[in-house]
Amino acid sequence: MKTLSPHLIRTVAAAGLILAAGVSSAAAAMSATAVTDLNVRAGPGPQYPIVALAARGSTTVLEGCIEGSLWCRVNVGGVSGWAYARYLAADQSGSTVVISERRAELGVPVVTYEATGSTVATPAEPLELIGPVEEVDAITPPAAVGTYITSNPVDPVYLDGEVVLGATLPNTVAVRPIPDYNYEYVMVNGQPVLVEPSTRRIVYIYR
Structure with missing residues (x-):
């Protein structure tokens, strides 16, 4: 029976650590479901351009939310952007909960955003679109x-x-x-x- 060399043992151990780290990182990734057709924007605010659309019922990767804000960074089909937490839901012990209402319990990571370039300014205290979102009859305008x-x-x-x-x-x-x-x-x-x-x-x- 062959005995593994110390160098080979160290190599195998290192590979095991890398694999474990990869598994841990994958397990740490959170998912969220869009409760309605939801814009994904280039930055955390309504003034930023739309970079993707999360269709109602689709699953996104939830990367984290800004502390004290309702904007969260998500990844939709490989596109990273920002979505409004009132319209993102997650599973909590078998129940569907809204991200903005259960961030602490869900353990959503905190992320930051540093603005680059010029954007359209919003008022210091902007009005808000009033929710909750209600079902509406679909219309098809001419x-x-x-x-x-x-x-x-x-x-x-x-x-x-x-x-x-x-x-x-x-x-x-x-x-x-x-x-x-x-x-x-x-x-x-x-x-x-x-x-x-x-x-x-x-x-x-x-x-």
Whole structure:
């Protein structure tokens, strides 16, 4: 029977440590589910451009959240970006919980963000899209509506949170009527949306 040399033993041990570290790192990765079609942005805020979309029910890798913020860094299909924690859910002992409500219990890592380049500034205390998100009847606007919105642009409004179906606009946000159509429109966080006048809920998002 051959005896392993000390050099070979050290090599095998080192490989074992590397493998164990890899397993530990993989096990530490957290997953989160998008509870609605959710924008993933280049930075932690509604003023940053959209880099990906997490479809409703899809799973993302949750890399961590900023301390004292509702923005979390996620990875969707290999694209790393930032998503709003109110619309991310995770499993906790067999129950589905919202990330923003159970961060401490879930042990979500804390991450930081350092801004680079120029971005669109938001107000010091921006208004927030009101939740929780409610189910809304899906609508399919005619092409003429999209053409009208493009031909009649409005100044963008930046609201804390994210543009999702069912979210409600604050009463102070002005919306624009569309001729011969039941819905109104406004540009929120860089995206044109259709709004139901009676409830002020977002019923369609132009992506």
